[in-house]
Amino acid sequence: xxxxxxxxxxxxxxxxxxxxxxxxxxxxxxxxxxxxxxxxxxxxxxxxxxxxxxxxxxxxxxxxxxxxxxxxxxxxxxxxxxxxxxxxxxxxxxxxxxxxxxxxxxxxxxxxxxxxxxxxxxxxxxxxxxxxxxxxxxxxxxxxxxxxxxxxxxxxxxxxxxxxxxxxxxxxxxxxxxxxxxxxxxxxxxxxxxxxxxxxxxxxxxxxxxxxxxxxxxxxxxxxxxxxxxxxxxxxxxxxxxxxxxxxxxxxxxxxxxxxxxxxxxxxxxxxxxxxxxxxxxxxxxxxxxxxxxxxxxxxxxxxxxxxxxxxxxxxxxxxxxxxxxxxxxxxxxxxxxxxxxxxxxxxxxxxxxxxxxxxxxxxxxxxxxxxxxxxxxxxxxxxxxxxxxxxxxxxxxxxxxxxxxxxxxxxxxxxxxxxxxxxxxxxxxxxxxxxxxxxxxxxxxxxxxxxxxxxxxxxxxx
Numbered sequence: 074x075x076x077x078x079x080x081x082x083x084x085x086x087x088x089x090x091x092x093x094x095x096x097x098x099x100x101x102x103x104x105x106x107x108x109x110x111x112x113x114x115x116x117x118x119x120x121x122x123x124x125x126x127x128x129x130x131x132x133x134x135x136x137x138x139x140x141x142x143x144x145x146x147x148x149x150x151x152x153x154x155x156x157x158x159x160x161x162x163x164x165x166x167x168x169x170x171x172x173x174x175x176x177x178x179x180x181x182x183x184x185x186x187x188x189x190x191x192x193x194x195x196x197x198x199x200x201x202x203x204x205x206x207x208x209x210x211x212x213x214x215x216x217x218x219x220x221x222x223x224x225x226x227x228x229x230x231x232x233x234x235x236x237x238x239x240x241x242x243x244x245x246x247x248x249x250x251x252x253x254x255x256x257x258x259x260x261x262x263x264x265x266x267x268x269x270x271x272x273x274x275x276x277x278x279x280x281x282x283x284x285x286x287x288x289x290x291x292x293x294x295x296x297x298x299x300x301x302x303x304x305x306x307x308x309x310x311x312x313x314x315x316x317x318x319x320x321x322x323x324x325x326x327x328x329x330x331x332x333x334x335x336x337x338x339x340x341x342x343x344x345x346x347x348x349x350x351x352x353x354x355x356x357x358x359x360x361x362x363x364x365x366x367x368x369x370x371x372x373x374x375x376x377x378x379x380x381x382x383x384x385x386x387x388x389x390x391x392x393x394x395x396x397x398x399x400x401x402x403x404x405x406x407x408x409x410x411x412x413x414x415x416x417x418x419x420x421x422x423x424x425x426x427x428x429x430x431x432x433x434x435x436x437x438x439x440x441x442x443x444x445x446x447x448x449x450x451x452x453x454x455x456x457x458x459x460x461x462x463x464x465x466x467x468x469x470x471x472x473x474x475x476x477x478x479x480x481x482x483x484x485x486x487x488x489x490x491x492x493x494x495x496x497x498x499x500x501x502x503x504x505x506x507x508x509x510x511x512x513x514x515x516x517x518x519x520x521x522x523x524x525x526x527x528x529x530x531x532x533x534x535x536x
Contacts, residue, residue, distance in 0.1 A: 084145055088152045091119050092159075109167050116160035117189075121234060121248050123153035124227050128255045134498065135262075143498045147203050150223070154200040157193045185236035192229030195222045216505050227252050293488050294353045298331045298361065300484035302421050302475040304391065305526050309341050311469055312387065316415045316530065318343075322386040325409060327375050328393025332358035332368070334419065338389075339365040346380060348373040376401040380409045391419040399460055407533045417530040418457060421473055424523045430514040431523065437510060438491070441503035445491040457529050466531030473524040479511045482520065 095115055098104050104111040127150040134142045164186075169176045180187045199220055202211060211219065231252055235245035312318035320342035326335045329347035331354055338345050344367040349355040355370055362368040373379040375390065375397040388406045390397070406416055426432045438445050457466065477485060486492050486507060493499045514520050 081145065081148060084148055088123075088148070088155075091115075091156075109163065113160055113163045113168070116156050116163060117234065117237075118244075119156040120153055120160055121230050123149055123156060124223070124230055125248065125251050125255070127153055127223065128227055128252070131498065132255060132258045135258075144496050151200060151203060154196045157196060161190065161193050185233050188229050188236065189233035192226045192233060195226040195229065199223055199226075210508075211505060217502050224256060227256075293490065294331065294357050296484040296488035297354070298357050300477075300481050300488050301331075301333060301392075302473060302522070302524060304334055304337050304419065304421065305471045305473050306337065307471050308419065308526070308528060309337065311528065312415070312417065312530070315467065316387070316417075318387065323384065325378065325380055325385040325388045327373075327378060327388060327390045327406075328396065329358060329391075330354045330393070332362045334389060334391035335368060336362060336365070338387075339368055343367065345369065346371050346378075346385070348375075348378045348380070350374045376405055378405055378409055382408050383411050385409045386411055386414050388414070388416045389419065390417075392421060394418045394420075394457075394460075399456055403460055403533060410533060413532070415530055415532055416461070417528055418460075419526065419528045421524045421526050424525060427523055428521075430510070430520055433510050433514065434522075437503070437506055441493060441499045441506065442489075442491045443493055443497070443499075461529075461531040461533065464532050464534055466529050469528050469530075471526045471528075473526045475522040475524065476519050477522060478519055479508070479515075482511055483507065485522070 095112065099108055099112065102108075127146060130142050130146045130149065165171060165176065169179065180190075199222060201207065202216065202219060207216070231245060231249045234248060235242060238245055309318065318341075322343055324335075324338045324343050324345045325348060326332075326338070326345055327348045329335050329349045330351075332347055335345045335347045335358065339362065345365075346369045347355070347358055347362075348371045349358065350373065352372075355372065358368075359370045371379055375393070388410055394402075410416065423434075424431050425435045475485075483504070486503075487494075493503060511520060
């Protein structure tokens, strides 16, 4: 469920239904002999209902894997605060008429009112800090800690209701049982966290990620276009000197994405076939490279490029080889390569610990990334020797630097397939932590990402 705008609108309207029905009953004098008590009891009940739903969303998401449920948590929580506000206002305005002395006396005589007010005021900072802007301002870790107050608010609300009821305690006990289950679930996960994945489990997840490699960038195209680093021009000089690259050379850029590497060769005057299976990425490349008449966009994969046999001088793959199936890809590259042609595998490898910034950024990805350790391209560079065997290959490296303001850093993070998207529970905490990281390391509103652009190049023997 990528687009939840309609679902959120439906939730918003349904959240107002109880208020509409309550107002209707009061207006038509159907609220019983004591309308004020009817209003306060009903709004109090609604506050607890929405609080329980808010607390239930995370366990349900964890059990079912329906991560999009997190998109509705904020609105449900705000409805709990909304009905709690009406509940308190009904007491302060219509029961006590804003008489502070009267309220203090009532609180002393009936302690459950103090407990209820405490539970409500615990929700106030949660409502105030519910916006994305406040998440970024507080920082992810502080925001998460603050919002644990919802547990105390839930406990206080249930105790308030139980103390209020004089005889029939079935409903408050039901709320208490539900709350106990929800908090118990969290406690069990904290005391007995899921076991660390075995190597075989990691490999299964990695395999699944490879299968999904075509679609995993679909929602990240815009950020990919704007915020991915380019490749340094010395790549062209290297291939000229070592491999005989000329303007007449025909290039197959396999897994070409949005055309970042393709443009480097197009500027050199080459004819480039950009082979890309993802329709959105391919469309973006076609638009960005529309001024280059030598660019040809091809719907194909590394294992089946849809190119003619022996038609390509240089087969390249930038930031993509780790998504390919090596055996089938090798056979396909050998098929389309002209006799004497070359293969070049290229990555912009971000340095992990050359600066405090990059060390902190790596820790952020390890904490919040989804399958980060499994899909990183560094995990498969060891397969390169086997890919080129028995011919062997050569390697070269160039320094590359990307300067980023916060908007660019934000987009750079979201362009990666292993970072959580907006419907993931880790998204908002990650963005808050990213803001903290930027503020701690920026100089004059900018930070620098250092890369080693590595190129592995060689020739393939026919299978």
